[in-house]
Amino acid sequence: MKKFKIGYRTIKTAVGACIALLIAEYFDLHYFSSAAILTILCIQPTKKKSLNAIYTRIVASLIGMLYAFLALELVGYNPIVLGIMLLVFIPTLVSFKFTDGFISSVVIIMHIYNEANFTVSLLLNELALMAIGFGTALAVNMYMGDLQKDLDQYLKNIEELYRSIFSEIVKYLRNGDTSWDGKEIIEAANLLNKAKSIAFKDVENHLTRKENQFYLYFDMREKQLEIIERVLPKITTLPVMVQQAELVADFMEELANNVHSGNTAKKFRSKLEEVKEEFATMPLPENHEKFLAMASLYQFIEEMDKYLVIKQTFRGIRR
CATH class of the missing domain: 1.20.120.940 (Putative aromatic acid exporter, C-terminal domain)
Incomplete structure (x- = not known):
């Protein structure tokens, strides 16, 4: 059994998730808990990796929203359309080397699917979740222990x-x-x-x-x-x-x-x-x-x- 240890990255993950959750809940955003998930997905061991992770996830999430709008809003909100959309969406991320952002983009896509109505209000809500989640991760990751x-x-x-x-x-x-x-x-x-x-x-x-x-x-x-x-x-x-x-x-x-x-x-x-x-x-x-x-x-x-x-x-x- 390994020795129980809490490292810098673990602390930053816990603190970042807590801060993102509090901010999203304060602004009364729908699916506010997702802000914590987005933060957790972006916590990285170094600053450069953190910036790359956030950039990748922002782009992947924006592409995901575009695909969700085109597929679900124009064709229909049902599991078959969602599945076909993912069959196209995933290779797109692979082609542009944004595969690390797949999970965060799926979080956003599933919000749109659950709402079954792509409105300006929903778009602003998802952008706010992204700003809080990714922004908190960036802020937390700017502190790195002195090596x-x-x-x-x-x-x-x-x-x-x-x-x-x-x-x-x-x-x-x-x-x-x-x-x-x-x-x-x-x-x-x-x-x-x-x-x-x-x-x-x-x-x-x-x-x-x-x-x-x-x-x-x-x-x-x-x-x-x-x-x-x-x-x-x-x-x-x-x-x-x-x-x-x-x-x-x-x-x-x-x-x-x-x-x-x-x-x-x-x-x-x-x-x-x-x-x-x-x-x-x-x-x-x-x-x-x-x-x-x-x-x-x-x-x-x-x-x-x-x-x-x-x-x-x-x-x-x-x-």
């Missing part, structure tokens, strides 16, 4: 996982410690998926914003994680420990201590070049196992250069 705190926490947790991963690599290179189970890799992947979802939601809550620094940051970290996952088996299965392993360990330790959202990739790429130069001055491998170990280490630092290139393209998070 900044969540994004900051995800960033902090992900960077901590990267430090742990690099520290485990250092332990292996220095001490041959093979006790690490790699759980931080899985945790990082899961956190990145959740973090990107929250960051995208934040974009959707800003009507004029097309991108989010946090989303770009988490996307960058995800690409880096792919490199780490790809190269990790090579660096943690060395046949023997060679002198070059200490060089790589020193570099990885410094990198682990400098995992943050700022852009220091250029600095660490320079350090990586120094590591490569030191590699070149060291004695050649004495046997096949040492050759394989050195080759794996060199391949690892080449991959870490790609890791840093990805970070170098990121401008950093401005606070």
Whole structure:
């Protein structure tokens, strides 16, 4: 059984439905309870989705009223005519990509069918219900919870996982410690998926914003994680420990201590070049196992250069 929880969207749905109902009842509209239904249908998780939902439902409802007038008023108010009208109405919404507005438009259509008389008074009543229902939903949906705190926490947790991963690599290179189970890799992947979802939601809550620094940051970290996952088996299965392993360990330790959202990739790429130069001055491998170990280490630092290139393209998070 899931933990009982009342979220922002649930609260907004309840409050919005209550407000719409009170307003429609105050103005003594026929079918006033439908205003609450229209509000509920438009409550969305983000501002952009809310605007799109309201636009879609307004257009679908207007088309529905037009179809109801042409079919029911001109042909007759009976179930067969209503059914034939829906056979034409639904494909129309699909063609114009307004299918999300079908339920709200049917609410309006059924009012017209129940009245069996399309009058100016009825038209104004339905337009008023739409204005109250959709307007209340828009007003309620303009308030969205601040996601900044969540994004900051995800960033902090992900960077901590990267430090742990690099520290485990250092332990292996220095001490041959093979006790690490790699759980931080899985945790990082899961956190990145959740973090990107929250960051995208934040974009959707800003009507004029097309991108989010946090989303770009988490996307960058995800690409880096792919490199780490790809190269990790090579660096943690060395046949023997060679002198070059200490060089790589020193570099990885410094990198682990400098995992943050700022852009220091250029600095660490320079350090990586120094590591490569030191590699070149060291004695050649004495046997096949040492050759394989050195080759794996060199391949690892080449991959870490790609890791840093990805970070170098990121401008950093401005606070």
